[in-house]
Amino acid sequence: MPTVLERVTVLCFAMSYAAALGLEIGHQAQPRPIMRLLALIFGGAGLLAHTIFIGVQPLALASSQGSLLFLAWILAVFYLYGSIHHGRLTWGLFVLPLVLALVVLAEIFPREEAARVGSLWDIVNIQGERFWGLVHGGLVLLAAVGVSVGFVASMMYLVQVHRLKAKLAPGQGVKLLSLERIEAMNRRAILWSFPMLTAGLLVGVFLQVHQGSFTQDWLSPKILSTLGLWLVFGILLYLRYAAHARGRRVAWWTVAAFALLLLALISPVHPFLQGGGP
Numbered sequence: 142m143p144t145v146l147e148r149v150t151v152l153c154f155a156m157s158y159a160a161a162l163g164l165e166i167g168h169q170a171q172p173r174p175i176m177r178l179l180a181l182i183f184g185g186a187g188l189l190a191h192t193i194f195i196g197v198q199p200l201a202l203a204s205s206q207g208s209l210l211f212l213a214w215i216l217a218v219f220y221l222y223g224s225i226h227h228g229r230l231t232w233g234l235f236v237l238p239l240v241l242a243l244v245v246l247a248e249i250f251p252r253e254e255a256a257r258v259g260s261l262w263d264i265v266n267i268q269g270e271r272f273w274g275l276v277h278g279g280l281v282l283l284a285a286v287g288v289s290v291g292f293v294a295s296m297m298y299l300v301q302v303h304r305l306k307a308k309l310a311p312g313q314g315v316k317l318l319s320l321e322r323i324e325a326m327n328r329r330a331i332l333w334s335f336p337m338l339t340a341g342l343l344v345g346v347f348l349q350v351h352q353g354s355f356t357q358d359w360l361s362p363k364i365l366s367t368l369g370l371w372l373v374f375g376i377l378l379y380l381r382y383a384a385h386a387r388g389r390r391v392a393w394w395t396v397a398a399f400a401l402l403l404l405a406l407i408s409p410v411h412p413f414l415q416g417g418g419p
Contacts, residue, residue, distance in 0.1 A: 149190050149193045149194050149197065150194070151194065151210075151244060151247070151248055153187075153190040153194075154186075154187040154188070154190035154191040154194065154244070155187075155241065155244045155245070156187075157183050157184070157186045157187030157190060158183075158184065158187040158217070158237055158240055158241050158244065159241060160183040160187075161180045161181075161183040161184035161187060161233060161237060162180075162233065162234075162237040162238065162241065164176050164177075164179050164180035164183065165177075165180045165231075165233035165234055165237060166234065168180065169231060169234060169315065177224075177228075180224070180233060181221070181224055181225070184217070184220060184221055184224065184233070184237070185221060187217065188214070188217045188218065188221055191210075191213070191214050191217055192214065194210075195210060195211065195214055205246075205247065205250045205406060205407050205408070206247045206248075206250070208278070208281075208282060208285070208406050209243045209244070209246050209247035209250075209406055209407070210243070210244065210247045211282055212243055212282060212285050212286065212289065212406070213240050213243035213244050213247070215286050216236060216239060216240050216243070216286070216289055217240050219236060219290065220232065220233060220236040220237055220240060223236065227318075229316060230316050230317060230318065231315040231316050231317060234315065235293050235296055235297055236293055239289060239292070239293060246403070246406075246407060250407045274348065276344055277341050277344040277345050277348065278341075280337050280338070280340050280341030280344060281337075281338065281341040281367070281405075283333075283334075283337045284333075284334045284335075284337035284338035284341060285334075285402055285406065286333075286334075287330045287331065287333040287334030287337065288330070288334050288370070288395075288398055288399055288402045289399065289402070290326070290330040290333075291326075291327050291330035291331055291334065291395045291398070291399070292395060292396060292398075292399035294323050294324075294326040294327040294330060294392075294395070295327060295391075295392035295393070295395040295396055295399075296392075296396075297317050297318065297323050297326075298320065298323045298324065298327065298388075298389070298392045299389065299392055300315060300317065301317050301318075301319075301320055301323060302320070302388070302389060304317075305320075324387065324388075324391075327391065327392070327395060328381065331374065331377055331378065331381070331395070334374065335374045335378065338367075338370065338371055338374060339371065342367065342368070342371060345364075345367075362404065362405075362408040363405055363408035366401050366402075366404040366405040366408060367401075367405045369401045370398055370401040370402055370405060373394060373397055373398045373401060374398060376394060377391060377394050377395065377398065380394065
């Protein structure tokens, strides 16, 4: 049985997600319940294969491939839940392209060697720098989920604003949440992400100080892009709660935050996450 599971590759769930996206596009062009059902089946099959791949392969959370595939898996769950919970809305057209893009990026960029976690015992038995490295990576991954959800909400918002300006009839075009609900979705994503990202950065600083390399490697693309992401979040919080800004301005800043997130994820791993003992 394990040998069969090990045959599941990235191509398996990538093709399933692509088929689900194609069916979602077809359903949008010519609505048919069977196409939406098939899209959910292919999306569910992709999520199952994705789950098996992550469970069997000893992915490193700190590596580009590991972080991108874990993030894509969480967003695939988000897609499936949203498609079932909001059955009448155009959900997959916004989430599935993001899932596919993350999977493709995971295959394009080099696979760095980093501390790998291969079993449940390895997870509970790690100590010292490896433990804090895993905490750092986990916090940043949780923040990345919020940023990605905020990005999806921002794209929905921009499309919905365009539809309203074009004065399309209610039954025409993509079916989305109201602007108020999309804004609330973006706001919750930002409020979720900022504390996680801040805590992850503080753990990273702690590891740098502990290793005596606090003044080293601060010009690496991963660290600079992560710090840039934190600053953009600060601007977003200021715009929303101090300047009381709303609408497209906040949406575009969220898109910028997502671009910085991608840069951080595809950059090489930190030196303190490349292995090391307790």
